[in-house]
Amino acid sequence: MKFTIDALDAETSARATTFHTAHGSVETPVFMPVGTLGAVKTLSPDDLHKNQVQIILGNTYHLYLKPGLDIIKKSGGLHSFMGWSGPILTDSGGFQVYSLNDLKKITTEGVEFRSHWDGSTHFFSPEKVVEIQRIIGSDIMMVLDECISNPSDLETATAAHRLTLEWAFRSRQGFLESSALYHFDQFQFGIIQGGIYPDLRLESIQRLVDIGFDGYAIGGLAVGESQETRNSITQQCVKNLPQNQPIYLMGVGTPLDILEAIERGVDMFDCVMPTRNARNGTVFTQQGKVVIRNAQYKEDLNPLEYGCSCYTCQNFTRAYIRHLFNVNEVLGLRLATIHNVHFYMSLTYQARQAILAGCFQDFRQKFSQAYILDQDKNEK
Amino acid sequence: MKFTIDALDAETSARATTFHTAHGSVETPVFMPVGTLGAVKTLSPDDLHKNQVQIILGNTYHLYLKPGLDIIKKSGGLHSFMGWSGPILTDSGGFQVYSLNDLKKITTEGVEFRSHWDGSTHFFSPEKVVEIQRIIGSDIMMVLDECISNPSDLETATAAHRLTLEWAFRSRQGFLESSALYHFDQFQFGIIQGGIYPDLRLESIQRLVDIGFDGYAIGGLAVGESQETRNSITQQCVKNLPQNQPIYLMGVGTPLDILEAIERGVDMFDCVMPTRNARNGTVFTQQGKVVIRNAQYKEDLNPLEYGCSCYTCQNFTRAYIRHLFNVNEVLGLRLATIHNVHFYMSLTYQARQAILAGCFQDFRQKFSQAYILDQDKNEK
Numbered sequence: 016m017k018f019t020i021d022a023l024d025a026e027t028s029a030r031a032t033t034f035h036t037a038h039g040s041v042e043t044p045v046f047m048p049v050g051t052l053g054a055v056k057t058l059s060p061d062d063l064h065k066n067q068v069q070i071i072l073g074n075t076y077h078l079y080l081k082p083g084l085d086i087i088k089k090s091g092g093l094h095s096f097m098g099w100s101g102p103i104l105t106d107s108g109g110f111q112v113y114s115l116n117d118l119k120k121i122t123t124e125g126v127e128f129r130s131h132w133d134g135s136t137h138f139f140s141p142e143k144v145v146e147i148q149r150i151i152g153s154d155i156m157m158v159l160d161e162c163i164s165n166p167s168d169l170e171t172a173t174a175a176h177r178l179t180l181e182w183a184f185r186s187r188q189g190f191l192e193s194s195a196l197y198h199f200d201q202f203q204f205g206i207i208q209g210g211i212y213p214d215l216r217l218e219s220i221q222r223l224v225d226i227g228f229d230g231y232a233i234g235g236l237a238v239g240e241s242q243e244t245r246n247s248i249t250q251q252c253v254k255n256l257p258q259n260q261p262i263y264l265m266g267v268g269t270p271l272d273i274l275e276a277i278e279r280g281v282d283m284f285d286c287v288m289p290t291r292n293a294r295n296g297t298v299f300t301q302q303g304k305v306v307i308r309n310a311q312y313k314e315d316l317n318p319l320e321y322g323c324s325c326y327t328c329q330n331f332t333r334a335y336i337r338h339l340f341n342v343n344e345v346l347g348l349r350l351a352t353i354h355n356v357h358f359y360m361s362l363t364y365q366a367r368q369a370i371l372a373g374c375f376q377d378f379r380q381k382f383s384q385a386y387i388l389d390q391d392k393n394e395k
Numbered sequence: 396m397k398f399t400i401d402a403l404d405a406e407t408s409a410r411a412t413t414f415h416t417a418h419g420s421v422e423t424p425v426f427m428p429v430g431t432l433g434a435v436k437t438l439s440p441d442d443l444h445k446n447q448v449q450i451i452l453g454n455t456y457h458l459y460l461k462p463g464l465d466i467i468k469k470s471g472g473l474h475s476f477m478g479w480s481g482p483i484l485t486d487s488g489g490f491q492v493y494s495l496n497d498l499k500k501i502t503t504e505g506v507e508f509r510s511h512w513d514g515s516t517h518f519f520s521p522e523k524v525v526e527i528q529r530i531i532g533s534d535i536m537m538v539l540d541e542c543i544s545n546p547s548d549l550e551t552a553t554a555a556h557r558l559t560l561e562w563a564f565r566s567r568q569g570f571l572e573s574s575a576l577y578h579f580d581q582f583q584f585g586i587i588q589g590g591i592y593p594d595l596r597l598e599s600i601q602r603l604v605d606i607g608f609d610g611y612a613i614g615g616l617a618v619g620e621s622q623e624t625r626n627s628i629t630q631q632c633v634k635n636l637p638q639n640q641p642i643y644l645m646g647v648g649t650p651l652d653i654l655e656a657i658e659r660g661v662d663m664f665d666c667v668m669p670t671r672n673a674r675n676g677t678v679f680t681q682q683g684k685v686v687i688r689n690a691q692y693k694e695d696l697n698p699l700e701y702g703c704s705c706y707t708c709q710n711f712t713r714a715y716i717r718h719l720f721n722v723n724e725v726l727g728l729r730l731a732t733i734h735n736v737h738f739y740m741s742l743t744y745q746a747r748q749a750i751l752a753g754c755f756q757d758f759r760q761k762f763s764q765a766y767i768l769d770q771d772k773n774e775k
Contacts (some may be wrong), residue, residue: 051713053718054719054724056724056725060710081722082693082718082721083717086694087716089696090696096714096715097715098711098715161453246431252454312467312470316469316470326441330439330441330478331477334462334471334476335462335476336471338433338462338466339433339434341462344432344434345728349437349729
């Protein structure tokens with residue numbers, strides 16, 4: 016994977032990079048909106064382009080079940096199926112299967128699980144997950160890993176870590192022994208596990224780098240640990256990872272979490288927060304969150320965020336969007352989602368511009384001060 | 396209201412006209428998508444502009460209850476509240492109140508009804524409905540009328556007809572004695588009632604024309620009568636109405652119904668059919684309707700309608716849209732609505748072009764032959 020470092024921050028580990036895929040280059044730090052089922056919920060590809068979305072995330076588990084691989088293959092892959100011409104990263108399905116508490120059975124071979132739609136039984140092995148992602152045709156595929164919650168005891172974390180490494184090896188084999196189906200190159204990222212245990216994290220990194228992936232993701236965070244632990248593990252991982260490849264922190268996070276991780280050298284992020292919160296009527300602004308259903312906005316003729324250049328803020332008032340939520344007009348879901356996605360894209364774009372200009376710390380501090388911490392800390 | 400006749404069809408009563416409002420000119424025949432609660436369901440104003448929507452309809456009853464007049468007034472009227480810069484026509488609320496079977500009480504003075512949201516009691520008089528539409532700031536307001544179902548006996552139809560005429564007189568008085576609130580001219584249309592009784596319809600027209608409105612609507616159709624009766628009443632009304640003012644057939648209808656009425660000289664239409672059907676997953680094509688959830692479309696990589704220039708058909712397959720409906724992604728509702736609204740706009744646009752070119756009958760026959768009658772007849 017072609018990768019360039021565009022700037023390194025002098026005061027922190029923050030960096031601006033660019034990596035290249037067959038569907039376009041991606042400038043980092045970058046946030047990837049989540050398009051679980053072949054759509055970033057409520058948005059069309061046109062909406063994504065207009066909000067400067069560079070790359071989206073698709074969910075292997077969900078797409079495998081619906082619409083299923085036959086249709087995706089017949090369509091020529093997910094890009095073509097959903098009409099999105101930009102890069103796509105797909106997760107491995109591991110996290111979703113891990114979330115199906117009572118419906119899974121993990122063995123060395125792989126994981127057996129039942130569909131949350133109809134209870135039918137399915138089996139994911141590391142090799143099968145590569146094969147599925149060949150059919151989906153994502154630009155970047157993730158390896159199958161075993162996710163554990165935090166905190167987990169050392170024994171549990173060690174077992175999951177060892178299995179994840181064994182699967183990583185088999186995943187890479189599967190990747191190298193197979194070919195892309197749609198005439199463009201795909202890449203594969205490894206996932207670092209090891210819970211909150213630095214020794215396991217370090218071993219995980221060394222083994223994954225020995226195997227050799229196109230990029231590395233920090234997994235197993237944002238699943239119950241403290242912010243301090245998350246920052247500390249993130250920092251340790253970044254310091255020990257190759258500096259000439261993308262680093263992705265999975266499932267993070269709040270605007271302030273993202274800035275903390277950028278400061279520590281992370282390039283890529285994904286989270287359902289901007290899209291899910293939007294559908295609950297909670298919108299992000301530089302002054303903190305706005306719960307648009309609240310009565311205080313009933314006659315508020317300001318935009319969701321003053322000075323925001325998104326379609327929603329340029330055309331509609333808080334009073335109007337509150338009304339749409341109040342009467343269950345689905346346009347409200349889309350307008351709030353457009354704003355929140357724009358907010359996250361703008362956050363990472365501004366972080367990049369600050370890194371390029373050599374003033375990242377200044378930007379981060381100003382952003383964090385304006386953003387109301389009280390509102391933020393309960394948002395996950 | 397400035398009104399020009401652009402072309403008269405030689406073989407039928409079809410005509411192409413243009414009328415002018417402060418928010419733009421409208422070329423007829425024209426279909427007005429229904430924006431009940433300050434939004435054409437699932438669409439943004441941008442979507443409407445891109446589909447060549449010229450004028451939309453707002454519902455006085457619904458807007459009066461939610462968001463309520465205070466917010467609309469404070470916003471500077473409905474155009475500003477919902478971010479729509481084109482013309483708006485508002486109904487009088489009569490039809491909605493009439494639909495609230497057990498929640499209304501009609502007297503000579505007006506109609507008392509209970510909100511379907513919270514059961515609170517409200518009262519609409521002809522004068523009050525004008526006042527409400529002054530606050531909404533629609534370009535064209537409709538008078539309060541009493542709607543009856545078809546068939547109704549002569550006695551019921553006569554009583555409703557007489558009350559509607561009395562209210563029409565008071566409505567016009569209220570209109571002439573009040574002023575626009577937002578520095579642009581508003582217009583007012585009268586509504587012809589009289590059920591299926593030609594004598595009542597004729598008397599209704601004569602009395603309304605004596606009062607003098609800016610345009611005339613044919614009400615009380617598409618509420619249970621046969622197609623033959625609807626066509627016959629429509630024809631009779633159009634023949635007796637002034638030819639130098641717009642003629643509006645309320646609540647119609649299917650694509651074929653609209654062509655029948657255009658042939659008889661109607662200029663304006665509204666109906667929830669394209670938008671409501673879209674949300675149920677039923678889309679219109681020139682070859683009839685497509686129920687997109689049907690299993691036959693599971694792997695269908697064609698667009699909803701071959702050759703259609705709408706955003707949906709230019710970018711997505713039937714298989715993809717079926718998938719969105721299948722997994723309850725609200726993007727599916729919007730994509731189907733975009734197509735259906737585009738279909739209706741295209742239908743009336745093509746009818747106009749055919750009238751201008753002197754080949755309306757040819758167009759109507761070709762369209763009707765291709766459009767599958769079997770599918771159409773049960774669609775209402």
